[in-house]
Amino acid sequence: xxxxxxxxxxxxxxxxxxxxxxxxxxxxxxxxxxxxALWEDRSLLAPDLWTTTYEVVLGLAAATAAGAALxxxxxxxxxxxxxxxxxxxxxQAVPVPVIAPLVILVLGFGLAPKVxxxxxxxxxxxxxxxxxxxxxxxxxxxxxxRSLQASxxxxxxxxxxxxxxxxxxxxxxxxxxxxxxxxxxxxxxGAERGLGRVLITANGxxxxxxxxxxxxxxxxxxxxxxxxxxxxxxxxxxxxxxTEPGGP
Amino acid sequence: MQSEAGVELDAVDKGYGAxxxxxxxxxxxxxxxxxxxxxxxxxxxxxLLELVCGLxxxxxxxxxxxxxxxxxxxxxxxxxxxxxxxxxxxxxxAGVGRAAARVRAHEHFxxxxxxxxxxxxxxxxxxxxxxxxxxxxxxxxxxxxxCLDEPFGALDALTRLQMQRWLAGALAxxxxxxxxxxxxxxxxxxxxxxxxxxxxRPGRVVETLxxxxxxxxxxxxxxxxxxxxxxxxxLGADDAGALGRELAPAARxxxxxxxxxxxGS
Numbered sequence: 416x417x418x419x420x421x422x423x424x425x426x427x428x429x430x431x432x433x434x435x436x437x438x439x440x441x442x443x444x445x446x447x448x449x450x451x452a453l454w455e456d457r458s459l460l461a462p463d464l465w466t467t468t469y470e471v472v473l474g475l476a477a478a479t480a481a482g483a484a485l486x487x488x489x490x491x492x493x494x495x496x497x498x499x500x501x502x503x504x505x506x507q508a509v510p511v512p513v514i515a516p517l518v519i520l521v522l523g524f525g526l527a528p529k530v531x532x533x534x535x536x537x538x539x540x541x542x543x544x545x546x547x548x549x550x551x552x553x554x555x556x557x558x559x560x561r562s563l564q565a566s567x568x569x570x571x572x573x574x575x576x577x578x579x580x581x582x583x584x585x586x587x588x589x590x591x592x593x594x595x596x597x598x599x600x601x602x603x604x605g606a607e608r609g610l611g612r613v614l615i616t617a618n619g620x621x622x623x624x625x626x627x628x629x630x631x632x633x634x635x636x637x638x639x640x641x642x643x644x645x646x647x648x649x650x651x652x653x654x655x656x657x658t659e660p661g662g663p
Numbered sequence: 664m665q666s667e668a669g670v671e672l673d674a675v676d677k678g679y680g681a682x683x684x685x686x687x688x689x690x691x692x693x694x695x696x697x698x699x700x701x702x703x704x705x706x707x708x709x710x711l712l713e714l715v716c717g718l719x720x721x722x723x724x725x726x727x728x729x730x731x732x733x734x735x736x737x738x739x740x741x742x743x744x745x746x747x748x749x750x751x752x753x754x755x756x757a758g759v760g761r762a763a764a765r766v767r768a769h770e771h772f773x774x775x776x777x778x779x780x781x782x783x784x785x786x787x788x789x790x791x792x793x794x795x796x797x798x799x800x801x802x803x804x805x806x807x808x809x810c811l812d813e814p815f816g817a818l819d820a821l822t823r824l825q826m827q828r829w830l831a832g833a834l835a836x837x838x839x840x841x842x843x844x845x846x847x848x849x850x851x852x853x854x855x856x857x858x859x860x861x862x863x864r865p866g867r868v869v870e871t872l873x874x875x876x877x878x879x880x881x882x883x884x885x886x887x888x889x890x891x892x893x894x895x896x897x898l899g900a901d902d903a904g905a906l907g908r909e910l911a912p913a914a915r916x917x918x919x920x921x922x923x924x925x926x927g928s
Contacts, residue, residue, distance in 0.1 A: 555739040562716040562733040563756045563804060573755065577743045654743040654784050 444624040449631060452624035459613075464632050466608040470526065470598045471636065474533020478590060481534060482541030486583075489542075490549040490575070491567070507539045511597060515604035529601040529609075536597035537590035544586025548579030581655060584648040591640040595633045610636075668694035668729040668807035668840050670715055675724035677710055683865035684710040688724075690859060690868065694807065697834065697841040699851030701894065702861030708844040709736065711866070712810040715842060729840065732804035736812045738797035740785040746796050747772075747781040753804035768803060774836070775799050776829075791822045798833070808840045816846065824882070827853055831879060848894045852887050853880050860897050870897050 426446045432438060433445035440448060453460065485503065489496040515532055522528040552575040560570045602611025610629045617626035649657075670692040677685040684707035692698045700708050713719050714726045716733045732753065740749045748755075750771070751764030759767070772778050775795045785793055794814055801809055814830070815823045827850055834841065834854075845851055851858045858872040872894055876886050 553739060555735045555737055556741060558713075558718060559733060559735055559739045559752075560756065562718055562731070563753050565756045569756055573752070574741065577741070580743075652743075654786070656786060 441621055441623050444627055448624045449627040452622075453628040453631065456625055456628065460610075460628065460632065463608055463610050463613050463629070464636070466606075467595070467598050467602070467610040467633070468636060470529040470601070470609065471533055471594045471640065473526070474530045474597060475537055475591060475594050475640070477530055478534040478537035478541055478594075479587065482538040482586070482590075483545060483583075485538070485542045486545030486549065486579075487571070489546050491571070503539060503542055506535060509535070511536060511600040512603070515600045518601070519605040524605050524607065528604075529598055529606070532601040533594050533597035537594050540586040540589040540593075541583070542586070544589070545579055545583040548582025549575045551582065552578035581648075581652050584644065584652060588641055588644045588648070591644045592637050594640060595637050599633065669696075670728040670731075670808060670840065670842060671726075672711070672714070673725045673727075675711075675714065675721045675726060677707070677714060677719070677721050678865075685714075685721075686865035686867050688861075688866060688868055692808075692840055692842060694729075694840050695838050696857065697843065697855045699843045699845055699855035699858045700861060701845055701848055701851045701858055701898070702866060703863050703898070704846075705864050706861045707864060707866030708861060709812050712812050712842060712844055715808065716810050729808045730806040731808035731810050731842075732801045732806040734797055734801040734809065734811045734814055736816060738785070738793045740793055740797060740800075742785050745782045745784060746777060746788060746792075749785065750777075750796050750799040750803060752800050757805070768799065771799055771802070775833075789822075790818045791826050794818065794826060795829070798830070802833075802837060802839075808842070811841065811843045813844055813846065815850065823847075823850075828879070830854060835878065848898070849882055849887070849891050852890045852894065853882060858890075858894060860894060872897075 430445050430447060433440065433443055433448075444452070485499065489499055489503075511532060515528075518528040518531055522531065549571075556574050556578075557570060560574055565573070598609065599611035599614065602609040603615055606612045610633055613629040614626050617623070617629065670690065672688055672690040675685055675688045676683070688707075688711065690698070690711075700711065702708055710719075712733065714721055715728045716731045717728075718733075720726075741752070744752070747765050747768050748761075751759070751768035754764035754767060755761065769781060772781060775798075777792060777795060777799075780788060780792060785796070788796065798811075798814065801811070815826050818826060831854055841855075843851070843854060848858075852874055855874055858874060860869045860872070861867065862869050872890060874890060876884070876890075880887055882888075
């Protein structure tokens with residue numbers, strides 16, 4: 416409710432600024448012009464939206480699989496933890512626009528480099544949050560399992576993994592929100608389709624309204640992904656009472 | 664050898680770094696006996712239970728004990744599991760399937776006053792119910808020795824009294840060898856066959872009191888009150904000493920004091 420009001424106020428202010436303030440629509444199109452572009456180019460934008468969504472979802476899935484494996488491996492093995500932690504952290508310092516062309520060069524113009532770059536952007540929050548969650552499991556419960564002579568695997572399955580779920584979902588939601596950035600950079604470096612490519616060509620043609628329309632779609636895509644992850648979290652992590660009167 | 668179901672500690676020393684938790688502790692618990700360990704915060708009571716449960720080895724001395732099940736200080740229930748699944752956790756670890764563990768845990772739910780709460784998560788249970796689930800989990804581990812670490816330390820005074828009475832009944836129905844760690848001298852006298860009094864850190868056995876009273880015991884029985892006061896005197900509760908200041912309020916008021924001072928205690 417509040418979110419809707421804030422949005423209306425922001426968009427209304429923006430519209431007024433452009434219409435009344437005499438801003439050049441080539442620099443900043445009014446919201447109504449963006450919506451107009453979105454509607455007019457809908458048949459053009461739909462396949463691009465689909466392509467980018469596909470890349471982002473696959474990349475997020477790959478990052479989740481890799482992040483889960485890494486997080487658990489780092490949790491179980493101190494040697495792996497020491498060996499991998501600098502790499503995992505360092506991976507976030509790699510500027511995606513710089514390596515994107517290299518990845519495209521090696522893997523070609525297809526789907527693979529996009530999925531890889533999305534995964535590169537996403538796997539860090541997933542790995543680190545999962546790892547922290549595994550470590551934060553109740554020490555009393557772990558001691559209890561040890562007193563029952565539980566195996567390492569049983570302790571992981573019965574105590575640590577469920578205890579890590581809330582934290583792991585936080586990582587997943589962060590990843591979902593930033594995933595589209597990876598896809599856009601990958602498409603800039605070389606793609607036949609996708610909202611990132613729309614952005615590049617629209618900028619080249621000074622079709623600012625269309626560029627904003629594509630950005631709006633990216634914005635909505637990120638929110639939808641985040642929402643899907645939050646929904647999944649509510650279904651899976653159902654033992655934590657939530658105090659959210661009135662909904663999101 | 665009695666260590667099939669009993670516990671034998673012989674001249675046990677245990678420290679953590681610079682902290683000496685236990686010094687020269689010798690203790691014998693016969694099979695089926697209930698022994699209470701009473702002492703001030705940080706006297707190494709929890710450390711002693713850990714040694715009995717095989718969670719650590721003594722620095723010197725020997726620990727021989729039958730297979731022991733631990734009930735940790737805080738109930739350590741898993742918040743994502745239902746009461747039924749929490750109670751059956753030890754069975755699951757022992758390799759029993761989920762459905763079979765539920766059936767076996769459920770057999771005890773009526774006797775434990777948990778009927779109707781089978782599918783409740785710990786957050787929806789009262790403090791007393793949580794302790795009963797934790798105790799059932801400990802029982803279902805099927806070990807001859809139970810190590811109860813301040814089972815009622817976190818409960819309010821009234822619930823605590825009810826739970827002490829309930830535990831006495833439960834142990835009468837299902838006799839086990841029990842090591843009960845507590846702050847509460849009265850609780851020790853009500854429940855145990857013997858009360859072992861420990862000194863402040865490093866923990867040593869100061870005195871052992873035999874509680875040769877018939878059961879069920881009431882807290883206002885003259886003999887119970889007498890023993891309680893004697894134990895408090897031994898622990899120095901009447902002195903203005905450090906030990907007295909520390910122990911007396913917790914023991915008398917039944918305050919939810921906990922043993923958090925020492926690492927591993």
